[in-house]
Amino acid sequence: xxxxxxxxxxxxxxxxxxxxxxxxxxxxxxxxxxxxxxxxxxxxxxxxxxxxxxxxxxxxxxxxxxxxxxxxxxxxxxxxxxxxxxxxxxxxxxxxxxxxxxxxxxxxxxxxxxxxxxxxxxxxxxxxxxxxxxxxxxxxxxxxxxxxxxxxxxxxxxxxxxxxxxxxxxxxxxxxxxxxxxxxxxxxxxxxxxxxxxxxxxxxxxxxxxxxxxxxxxxxxxxxxxxxxxxxxxxxxxxxxxxxxxxxxxxxxxxxxxxxxxxxxxxxxxxxxxxxxxxxxxxxxxxxxxxxxxxxxxxxxxxxxxxxxxxxxxxxxxxxxxxxxxxxxxxxxxxxxxxxxxxxxxxxxxxxxxxxxxxxxxxxxxxxxxxxxxxxxxxxxxxxxxxxxxxxxxxxxxxxxxxxxxxxxxxxxxxx
Numbered sequence: 001x002x003x004x005x006x007x008x009x010x011x012x013x014x015x016x017x018x019x020x021x022x023x024x025x026x027x028x029x030x031x032x033x034x035x036x037x038x039x040x041x042x043x044x045x046x047x048x049x050x051x052x053x054x055x056x057x058x059x060x061x062x063x064x065x066x067x068x069x070x071x072x073x074x075x076x077x078x079x080x081x082x083x084x085x086x087x088x089x090x091x092x093x094x095x096x097x098x099x100x101x102x103x104x105x106x107x108x109x110x111x112x113x114x115x116x117x118x119x120x121x122x123x124x125x126x127x128x129x130x131x132x133x134x135x136x137x138x139x140x141x142x143x144x145x146x147x148x149x150x151x152x153x154x155x156x157x158x159x160x161x162x163x164x165x166x167x168x169x170x171x172x173x174x175x176x177x178x179x180x181x182x183x184x185x186x187x188x189x190x191x192x193x194x195x196x197x198x199x200x201x202x203x204x205x206x207x208x209x210x211x212x213x214x215x216x217x218x219x220x221x222x223x224x225x226x227x228x229x230x231x232x233x234x235x236x237x238x239x240x241x242x243x244x245x246x247x248x249x250x251x252x253x254x255x256x257x258x259x260x261x262x263x264x265x266x267x268x269x270x271x272x273x274x275x276x277x278x279x280x281x282x283x284x285x286x287x288x289x290x291x292x293x294x295x296x297x298x299x300x301x302x303x304x305x306x307x308x309x310x311x312x313x314x315x316x317x318x319x320x321x322x323x324x325x326x327x328x329x330x331x332x333x334x335x336x337x338x339x340x341x342x343x344x345x346x347x348x349x350x351x352x353x354x355x356x357x358x359x360x361x362x363x364x365x366x367x368x369x370x371x372x373x374x375x376x377x378x379x380x381x382x383x384x385x386x387x388x389x390x391x392x393x394x395x396x397x398x399x400x401x402x403x404x405x406x407x408x409x410x411x412x413x414x415x416x
Contacts, residue, residue, distance in 0.1 A: 007020065007056055007057070007060040007061075008020050008056060009053060009056065010045075010046075010049040010050075010052040010053045010056070011049070014039070014042050014043060014046060017042050017052070017056065018035065018038050018039050018042055020056075020060070021038050021042070021055075021056070021059055021060075021097075022034065022035060022038060022302065023302050023303075023304050023305050024059050024060060024062075024097055025038075025096045025097060026095075026096065026097060026098065026099070026100045026289065031300060032083065033082065033083050033085065034096055036082050036083040037082045037083070037092055037093070037096060038096070040080075040082055041055070041072070041093065041126065044072050044073075045070065045072075048071075050068070051068065051069070051070045051071060052070075054067040054068045054069070054070050054127065055067070055070045055127065058070070058127050058128065058129045059097050059128070063128075063129035067127060067129060067130075068127075069113060069114055069115045069125040069127055069130060070125060070126055070127040070130075071115050071123035071124060071125050071126070072089060072123065072124055072126060073122065073123060073124075074121070074122050074123065074124045078117070078124075080092060087104075088104055088117060089117070089124055089126045090107060090116075090117045090124060090125065090126050090128075090131060091104045091107060092126075093126045093127075093128050094107060094128045094131055094133075096128070097128045098128045098129075098133075099133055100289050100290050100291070101288075101289060101290070101291050102133065106133050106134055107131045107132070107133065107134070108131065108132050108133075108134045109125070109130055109131050109132075110130055110131065110132060112130075113125050113127070113130035113131070116130065116131070189400060189401070189404065191215055191266075191397060191400075192215060192396040192397060192399075192400050193214065193215060194212040194213055194214055194215060194396050195213055195214075195215045195217075195218070195263045195267070195395070195396055195397060196212075196213050196220070196261065196263065196269075196393050196394060196395050196396060197210045197211065197212045197213075197393070197394045197396065198210065198211045198212075198213070198220070198222060198234055198261075198391055198392070198393050198394075199211075199391065199392045199393075199394075200222075200234075200236055200239060200389070200390075200391055201385070201389070201390050201391070201392065202241055202243075202244060202245070202248040202388060202389050203245065203248065203385060203386065203387070203388065204385040205241070205243060207239050207240075207241045208236075208239040211229060211234040213232070214231075215263075217231060217232045218262055218263045218264070219232055219260060219261070219262050219263075220232050220233070220234065220260070220261050221233050221234070221257075221258060221259070221260045221261075221274070222234045222236065222258045222259055222260075222261070222391060223235055223236065223237075223255060223256065223257050223258035223259075223274070224236050224237050224252055224253075224254075224255030224256055224257075224258055224275075224371075225237045226238045236252065236255060236258070236389070237252070237255075245388065247388040248388040248389055250388070251371060251372045251373060251387075251388035251389045252371075252388075252389055254275070254276070254277045254371070254372045255275060255277075255371045255372070255389065256274070256275045256276055256277070257274035257275055257276075258274055258275055258371070259271055259272065259273055259274060259275065259279055259369065259391075260272040260274055261393065265312075266312055266397065267310075267312035267395065267397035267398060268308065268310060268311055268312055269308070269309050269310035269367065269393075269395065270306065270307065270308050270309065271301065271306070271307055271308075271309045271367075271369075272304075272305070272306045272307075273301045273302060273303050273304060273305050273306075274303075275303055275371065275372075276303055277303065277371070277372045278300050278301055278302050278303065278372075278374075279300075279301050279369050279370065279371055279372075280298050280299065280300055280301070280369060280370045280373070280374040280375065280387075281298070281299045281301055281309055281367065281368070281369045282295070282297070282298060282299075282367070282368040282369070282384060283297075283299060283309040283310060283367050284310075284314070284315070284318070284364060285308065285309055285310050285311045285314060285315075286299045286307075286309060288314065294318075295363070297376075298374055298375055298376040298378075298379075300374060301369075309367050310367055310395060310398075312397060312398060312401075315364050315365065315395075315398050315401075316398070316401050316405075318364055319361055319364050319365075319398075319401070319402050319405050320405055322360075322361060322364075323361070323405050323406060323409055358406075361402055361406070362399065362402065364398065364402070365394065365395050365398035365399045365402055366392060366393065366394055366395070367392075367393045367395065368384055368390060368391065368392050368393070369390060369391050369393075370384055370387040370389070370390040370391075371387075371388075371389050371390065371391075372388070372389070373387045373388055374387075375387050
């Protein structure tokens with residue numbers, strides 16, 4: 001049974017329908033914009049009960065249940081204005097509920113859609129499951145530009161002038177790029193004993209011991225209760241802290257059922273918010289899905305939402321690219337990484353050569369989340385270390401692959 005409860009129907013209040021449909025959005029759009037867009041659509045469909053029910057069915061079932069066209073009136077220029085922004089209506093709702101990084105030229109309607117946007121009827125179907133995503137025509141996808149918030153967290157991977165120079169003078173060769181793309185995620189490497197380690201923090205202080213989850217337990221729940229922790233459950237309510245602040249005490253009261261983390265396949269991670277309050281996640285995978293710079297986003301996950309927060313293949317590809325670029329940077333300044341390990345991880349290139357160390361690469365293998373309170377440019381807290389209670393999840397399979405990637409780098413030619 002869905003943790004969201006039964007899906008609403010067209011006879012329910014608009015607010016209830018909007019609230020439910022918000023749970024299913026994919027997280028790329030600003031929350032305020034998403035809510036306005038969904039409210040606008042629900043109000044337009046309130047007098048067309050069958051189509052509103054079709055929208056609810058399509059979105060809440062993830063397209064599994066068949067649904068009819070969901071239509072709105074075509075405007076003179078074909079675009080819809082929501083919260084001061086204009087866009088093609090079928091693209092707006094496909095981004096909200098299916099593909100956050102969708103480009104307008106990547107949609108093609110399915111054969112049974114009678115009112116698809118490109119059929120030029122007076123009514124336009126905005127059912128996100130009446131469209132398929134296709135490759136964007138060559139040359140039509142613009143290079144994304146990111147507006148940096150002045151109060152956002154520091155970028156996860158600050159790049160030194162040396163590395164910028166190396167990348168500009170010595171771009172990664174086609175052979176190396178091909179090797180990175182073809183390198184398998186799991187080249188016969190046995191999995192780790194534990195798939196993750198969870199550490200709990202209040203502000204900048206770790207509270208309690210690190211909680212490790214056996215690979216034989218793919219699901220783990222982190223909640224605010226006081227039952228003994230063990231196996232597949234980490235209870236934060238039992239942890240004491242003599243330096244606990246009033247804000248941490250208040251926030252802990254609202255953790256409740258907390259979150260559930262699930263390891264799928266070789267190392268992809270999904271998260272379900274079981275709490276009655278949202279959680280805020282720092283995730284490189286969600287950054288990429290939202291078209292954000294790595295480490296630039298804080299993603300609000302609503303109660304009941306079930307969302308992927310980590311992709312092992314993407315992480316592996318990124319660590320290979322980072323290591324390859326750092327190696328070339330090392331070649332420029334005469335300092336290449338060596339095979340000696342630090343805490344089980346091979347050292348990365350020197351700060352002089354690339355501004356990139358082991359800790360920078362390890363961050364690729366970490367997911368952080370805060371209970372109840374967010375941080376970043378939309379909140380008074382600049383860093384997750386300013387939030388009252390938060391988790392840091394180290395993903396062991398990714399760390400294992402990072403160790404392999406770093407040991408595969410060329411041996412150091414010059415001692416540091």
